[in-house]
Amino acid sequence: MGIFRYIIRRLIFSVGLVFGVSLIIFFIINAIGNPIEILLAERPGITPEAIEAMSRYYGLDQPAPTRYAIWLWNILHLDFGTSIIYNQPVGGMLVAWGWETLKIQVPAILLALAIATFVAVTAATRQYSRVDFSVMTGALLGHSLPGFFVGIILILIFAYWLGWFPSYGAYSTRNMLWNSALADSIWHMVLPIAMLAFFNTATLTLLMRSNMVDVLRNDYIMAARASGLPERKVVYGHALRNAFIPVLTYLAILFGLMLGTAPVTETVFTWPGLGYLYITAIQQLDYPIIMAESMAITIMLVGATLLTDIAYVLIDPRIRLE
Amino acid sequence: MALDASAMTASPGTAAKPPRTRPPGVWVQGWRRFRHNTTGMLGLSLVCLVVAVAVIGPFVVHYDPNDQSAMIKFGAKSAPSLQHLLGTDRMGYDVLSRIVYGAPTALAVGLGTMLVASVIGITVGGISGYAGGMVDELLMRFTEFFLVIPVFIIILAVVRLFGIVVVGTPLESIPYLNLMTIVFLLGLFGWPPIARLVRAELLRLKQMEFVEAARCIGTLRRDILLRHILPNALPSIVVVVALGIGGAILAEAMVSFLGFGDPKAISWGQLLYFNYEALKVAPWASVAPGAAIFITALGFNLLADGLADAFNPRLKQ
Numbered sequence: 001m002g003i004f005r006y007i008i009r010r011l012i013f014s015v016g017l018v019f020g021v022s023l024i025i026f027f028i029i030n031a032i033g034n035p036i037e038i039l040l041a042e043r044p045g046i047t048p049e050a051i052e053a054m055s056r057y058y059g060l061d062q063p064a065p066t067r068y069a070i071w072l073w074n075i076l077h078l079d080f081g082t083s084i085i086y087n088q089p090v091g092g093m094l095v096a097w098g099w100e101t102l103k104i105q106v107p108a109i110l111l112a113l114a115i116a117t118f119v120a121v122t123a124a125t126r127q128y129s130r131v132d133f134s135v136m137t138g139a140l141l142g143h144s145l146p147g148f149f150v151g152i153i154l155i156l157i158f159a160y161w162l163g164w165f166p167s168y169g170a171y172s173t174r175n176m177l178w179n180s181a182l183a184d185s186i187w188h189m190v191l192p193i194a195m196l197a198f199f200n201t202a203t204l205t206l207l208m209r210s211n212m213v214d215v216l217r218n219d220y221i222m223a224a225r226a227s228g229l230p231e232r233k234v235v236y237g238h239a240l241r242n243a244f245i246p247v248l249t250y251l252a253i254l255f256g257l258m259l260g261t262a263p264v265t266e267t268v269f270t271w272p273g274l275g276y277l278y279i280t281a282i283q284q285l286d287y288p289i290i291m292a293e294s295m296a297i298t299i300m301l302v303g304a305t306l307l308t309d310i311a312y313v314l315i316d317p318r319i320r321l322e
Numbered sequence: 323m324a325l326d327a328s329a330m331t332a333s334p335g336t337a338a339k340p341p342r343t344r345p346p347g348v349w350v351q352g353w354r355r356f357r358h359n360t361t362g363m364l365g366l367s368l369v370c371l372v373v374a375v376a377v378i379g380p381f382v383v384h385y386d387p388n389d390q391s392a393m394i395k396f397g398a399k400s401a402p403s404l405q406h407l408l409g410t411d412r413m414g415y416d417v418l419s420r421i422v423y424g425a426p427t428a429l430a431v432g433l434g435t436m437l438v439a440s441v442i443g444i445t446v447g448g449i450s451g452y453a454g455g456m457v458d459e460l461l462m463r464f465t466e467f468f469l470v471i472p473v474f475i476i477i478l479a480v481v482r483l484f485g486i487v488v489v490g491t492p493l494e495s496i497p498y499l500n501l502m503t504i505v506f507l508l509g510l511f512g513w514p515p516i517a518r519l520v521r522a523e524l525l526r527l528k529q530m531e532f533v534e535a536a537r538c539i540g541t542l543r544r545d546i547l548l549r550h551i552l553p554n555a556l557p558s559i560v561v562v563v564a565l566g567i568g569g570a571i572l573a574e575a576m577v578s579f580l581g582f583g584d585p586k587a588i589s590w591g592q593l594l595y596f597n598y599e600a601l602k603v604a605p606w607a608s609v610a611p612g613a614a615i616f617i618t619a620l621g622f623n624l625l626a627d628g629l630a631d632a633f634n635p636r637l638k639q
């Protein structure tokens with residue numbers, strides 16, 4: 001099978017996935033009935049006519065299949081509807097809040113990758129030494145530490161006791177750090193990034209170390225050493241490249257995990273990102289946001305998986321396409 | 323060589339024959355290796371600790387978990403002291419007794435989730451591995467679908483919306499309905515790793531000589547599956563289940579931490595949810611449940627790690 005056919009097959013599967021998730025979410029939301037009625041049920045002075053008018057305004061008077069078709073059609077035109085609570089177009093909100101989420105998640109995963117590579121290589125080249133043992137123990141412990149617990153500890157130490165970093169929010173409402181918006185923004189990003197990076201570093205280190213140990217046992221490593229290459233070149237040039245391939249797939253999984261648990265991360269740091277938006281939307285039954293956001297997160301997640309799947313095949317010619 | 327042969331021919335009739343003992347089974351062998359595994363034993367002791375707290379703890383602690391009288395006597399949010407070893411939280415509850423009563427909840431969540439996940443996972447994986455062909459292909463795509471979707475986000479939405487649907491129906495009177503919903507959902511979305519493993523194990527074991535031997539002597543298909551293949555696949559399943567219990571406890575804690583937990587159940591995530599906003603004033607009320615979750619998750623992770631080493635010694639080398 002050619003690589004293009006493979007990519008197209010993955011693409012079709014990914015579209016099917018997104019489709020499936022949209023159906024699930026739509027079904028769940030429809031199961032509760034008319035959200036407008038539930039939202040307005042406890043407010044006095046709302047006439048049935050008003051509820052009906054509002055339902056019509058949001059297109060809720062149509063039967064469910066029609067609504068799903070309309071919603072899907074609109075989404076394909078990048079129209080995500082209007083938020084009931086915020087009364088803003090959801091598409092614009094997703095971009096604005098999504099930026100805040102990616103702002104902490106992308107640097108965190110890059111940082112984790114850099115640290116994990118260095119630490120794992122150090123440990124793997126000194127297998128069964130004391131360094132290796134402590135790295136493995138630390139990584140195993142860190143891997144089991146719940147992210148939000150790390151966040152709580154970080155806030156306690158660095159925000160409350162030492163007072164170095166702010167404990168919540170992405171910006172200062174007044175008195176910006178050094179009167180610079182950029183410095184202020186980075187200042188707020190430190191603790192969330194530290195928490196996410198901590199979690200990812202532990203997991204990546206475990207994976208990288210075992211890959212490195214496997215790769216270093218190969219004959220071509222011995223051949224490279226025998227031909228007189230400096231050890232640094234053998235480890236970083238030859239071994240690391242091959243140890244990296246499985247990590248690539250795992251990056252997509254980690255990214256998905258971070259996006260999926262963004263509600264927790266962002267609740268810990270009161271961070272105005274997608275996760276926080278999602279939680280408030282669920283609490284207030286702002287269904288256009290719930291649907292659009294679960295869609296957006298699914299698409300990001302599936303997109304990341306798709307990219308790594310393709311990259312995997314492009315990088316490693318040994319992988320068989322079935 | 324000659325000695326061997328003579329011993330073999332001589333053994334059936336001779337009186338010097340040692341009493342016949344059965345060779346140790348998978349579990350005994352696994353336990354012998356597990357005993358020498360430091361991480362595994364550490365995990366096992368942590369898990370035992372949590373179980374002990376869950377079973378004995380409620381008889382030991384001084385305060386009822388629903389006792390808010392500290393509100394009057396010591397005041398809420400009082401620091402750890404001799405009266406309240408872990409302090410009191412912002413609702414006036416004794417933190418230690420809430421933690422202790424949270425342990426059974428956590429274990430129930432972990433076991434319940436993995437029970438649901440195992441039933442679905444073993445069924446799907448079993449059918450997939452046994453049937454093969456088109457059915458296998460379809461079921462595996464289905465499994466992949468469940469692996470990729472953002473499970474946590476869907477669970478949050480379902481828990482909240484289900485809570486609304488239930489209002490006014492007879493279901494409402496079921497105790498801990500909310501918690502059971504979470505457990506069921508976690509299981510419903512948590513089975514794919516088990517299904518994949520069961521399928522892989524089935525495919526591997528189907529090729530083994532002892533299965534072929536069993537087939538040769540005319541063993542029934544059902545007996546081959548249940549008495550030859552399943553017992554040999556169980557150790558690997560146990561590893562995934564142990565890992566899954568830790569994950570489920572963590573997931574329930576996160577759902578509760580976000581405020582979608584069962585308000586009537588005493589769970590560690592729930593404690594975090596109630597006390598997190600008072601983190602600055604009463605840090606002990608947030609750190610203690612967090613540490614409890616960490617210890618439990620760590621225990622099950624290490625246990626799974628040790629079990630994996632013990633049952634698959636080949637993997638380690």
